[in-house]
Amino acid sequence: MTIKAEQQKLAPTALIELYEVTLKEAPANEEPFRFHTGTSGLNKNVIWRGNEYVALPIETEGFDINTQGSLPRPKLRVANVNGIFSALLRETEDLIGATLTRKRTFVRYLDAVNFPDGNPSADPTQEFPADVWFIDKKTLETRYLIEWELASAYDLQGVKLPRRQIIQNSCQWNYRDGNCNYQGSYFDKDNKPCLNKKDDTCPKTLKACEIRWCSVGGGTAILPFGGFPGATRT
Template structure:
């Protein structure tokens, strides 16, 4: 069982941490990292080495619906003193930008979030898979708050599924990318032999390489399609 799964299985897991990355790169803009609070030191939360600024922000409506229709989450952020107006004006009201929701638990946050910079449970891999959405439509907007409706990236006009090559054995993710999700210590070379040298750390892009990094019994974030090639004409 993975670390995050074991934590979620507890009767009293540590506090849930939701972190938001507003990815403006599709609009030739920057990445904006936000969290609706501060750490115990009253400083911005740091996760996987990245700082998330404390900012009044709320997102809801991510639950999968039983009828199979795609959810349309909403995100609402403070606009006090026009704090978001500049980004809204410069980047097309954020329409077309991505929202990446990262989820972990407080006990796994980077050590810098704790007194003395010590946290024996710090684990950058202890997280649920990133949740990725697209800013689809701007909602209410006034001097106090501003909201958007989000859409599934696949729920866009003109999108074709799948939008990438399908392989049944070789992972298509770039190692240590946001899709891959691994951000831990060096593990193995490209042939799956062990190494602690960062310059030699390469993923084999096979299931075996993924298991070495996430655990043999973990839910692997590997970018393969096991069913491809299993269907044959008769």
């Protein structure tokens, strides 16, 4: 069952929000800090796409986007248990400039390892489009609570548009990285299945993206294509 079909059910399974924080100018091989709020009923660490997300006392608000008024400024709050986060802030300049990615999926699609009897519905391709925000400023820090204000990529001082070149049929993501997110079978440069990892590559076309994602999503996956297929010459 696809995520769209699950969303339209009268009683869908719980929606879970997963967060990833990547420090500003972090090395390319450095793993992001992954966590979730535990509000979906899973008050424990969870595994999604083989990555562990730590359950933390987190509260978020303000992610709703409308077509009127100013851009949203979501808030992220975390309980400052034993001053752990205060110590982290001193080492990372209050996390200012860090990237926060919010991923959303339903509990039924989480990895089978999360459930004692496995999970036949586990599907790493079923998720809503990820939201990317930037930690813009720290608005509160006490012995009990820390709060940050987030900003979108279009709401940061000094940012100019467009942020990247508009190319019609050439994906600008790095193959299998955090934006591409493809973790399926190997394909060669001609979009043919292969067994050797060293031959695994992507020609960065829309067709290549469709072939790879349809191999794991059964033709129903949302393509994270990094190009602009609708762009035309004026």
